[in-house]
Amino acid sequence: MKKAWLIMIAGLIATGCSSSSQPECIYNCTPTYPNNGNNNHGGGINTGNMTNEQAIKALMAYLATQAKKQWGDDEFLQAGKHRYVKYFDGYRTRAHIDFDSGKIYVSTVAQYAPEATLKKAIEETLLMPADPSQVDLFSDKSIPLNGKPFLLGQVKDHDNQDIQWPWRAGRFADYLIENKLRTKPLKRGTAYYVEIDMVSDHLEQREYQYADLIKRASRQYGISEDLIYAVVKTESSFNPFAVSHAGAYGLMQVIPKTAGADVFKLVKNKPGIPTKDYLFDPANNIDTGTAYLHILQTRYLRDVRNPTTKHYSMISAYNSGTGGVLSTFDSDRQRAMDKLNQLQPNQAYWALTNKHPKLEARRYLEKVLNFQKEFQSL
Incomplete structure (x- = not known):
């Protein structure tokens, strides 16, 4: 040789x-x-x-x-x-x-x-x-x-x-x-x-690395562990080096100027936006991504009355923003919220996976929910 x-x-x-x-x-x-x-x-x-x-x-x-x-x-x-x-x-x-x-x-x-x-x-x-x-x-x-x-x-x-x-x-x-x-x-x-x-079981091996961080974020922000795991798997397959052309970083693919800025302002009471290095840190990334889910649940989508419909909406909004979710139902935000609240959860799910303006967002909700079921059974 x-x-x-x-x-x-x-x-x-x-x-x-x-x-x-x-x-x-x-x-x-x-x-x-x-x-x-x-x-x-x-x-x-x-x-x-x-x-x-x-x-x-x-x-x-x-x-x-x-x-x-x-x-x-x-x-x-x-x-x-x-x-x-x-x-x-x-x-x-x-x-x-x-x-x-x-x-x-x-x-x-x-x-x-x-x-x-x-x-x-x-x-x-x-x-x-x-x-x-x-x-x-x-x-x-x-x-x-x-x-x-x-x-x-x-x-x-x-x-x-x-x-x-x-x-x-x-x-x-x-x-x-x-x-x-x-x-x-x-x-x-x-x-x-x-x-x-x-x-x-390489995926499970990576999951284990972040179990404590996910448990901590879940307790702090009131977001279920299985949902956090499902979002991480969908966003990055537990790849802490994940990047995208949209400027998203890390395990939960946090974008500094949107989700990151909201978390700094509304949760951390910090000025500015998180840096790339800040978000590449797994602890910071999971904390920030979970805090953003908390913001969606308790602030931007707080008027969604049915808890299951709210769950579907916040998952979709994590990918495409609250505006994307509401525009699925009406161009006027208040009318959109009213229409959303008139629907049964299965009807809201159908609309978000068939009528959302972005094809990626339609698939995203389906993927996260399927992964969430996997983690619930563990």
């Missing part, structure tokens, strides 16, 4: 590398930044004068530009609500976790020493900390390996053991490269990658 790699690397160097006599950086290179700004997240992009939505779009756009230079448009991947994607090494290497399918892919298009590059990326992925603030999704910065690994219990090595320490992660990486390495031809060369299966 080693001999084959030496032959492969020699061929790659001859055909694919730069004409420079200096080999390209293998790993832990100086991070690639667009400018010399002082922002610690997103490669130094100056987002100080942008709204949150503008800032997240700018960060994602910059990352996309850099990654596409290495991977091309067809193979580009970006982090999302149910998908973790982290680039390294001048954007030539990436880790991709699909939380819905329970698969981890670590890949590189590096032309110099891809084996060593892959090993380092596998180790960083397996040992990345549970604290999302330590992981910059918007640049190619390395991940500091400290604290309890986020994937602990969600992945087993080839000896069916948990992976908590660097020596075990390195050993497993060697095994994967020796036995599971795959290649894929790309328009710009060859990608080298390994695929790692997560354990069958």
Whole structure:
């Protein structure tokens, strides 16, 4: 195997590398930044004068530009609500976790020493900390390996053991490269990658990590635990690194300028809006998301008389806002509330899942309620 790699690397160097006599950086290179700004997240992009939505779009756009230079448009991947994607090494290497399918892919298009590059990326992925603030999704910065690994219990090595320490992660990486390495031809060369299966109950393993936080928020705001669990599963599949183009962050996909601002003003008595780093913290995120459900229940939708109808309405409003819920019934808010109160819960449910102005919101209510039933049966 080693001999084959030496032959492969020699061929790659001859055909694919730069004409420079200096080999390209293998790993832990100086991070690639667009400018010399002082922002610690997103490669130094100056987002100080942008709204949150503008800032997240700018960060994602910059990352996309850099990654596409290495991977091309067809193979580009970006982090999302149910998908973790982290680039390294001048954007030539990436880790991709699909939380819905329970698969981890670590890949590189590096032309110099891809084996060593892959090993380092596998180790960083397996040992990345549970604290999302330590992981910059918007640049190619390395991940500091400290604290309890986020994937602990969600992945087993080839000896069916948990992976908590660097020596075990390195050993497993060697095994994967020796036995599971795959290649894929790309328009710009060859990608080298390994695929790692997560354990069958990986979702439950992530749920356990946040059980205490959910219980605390439930007691504080009077929102049932099963509803909080259902919202988190719908929004992120318990992915604390979740981001969206709308500028939502974390487990419950809180948008700072809407739900976040309301919670700061109406519950926390704080000025301004929560920051990205604040919302990437799982404790803050679950607290803020649950507090917003409390606001919907006790303030914005307090005039909904039937408790079941109110429950349906607040779930729908978490996704699309109170205005979206009321516009399902009438363009005038007061008339809409009156019409809503005249309906039976099953009629309100039908309207919200068939007549809501946004298709996503129609499906959202159905998903959350189905997940809520699952958590109620546990």
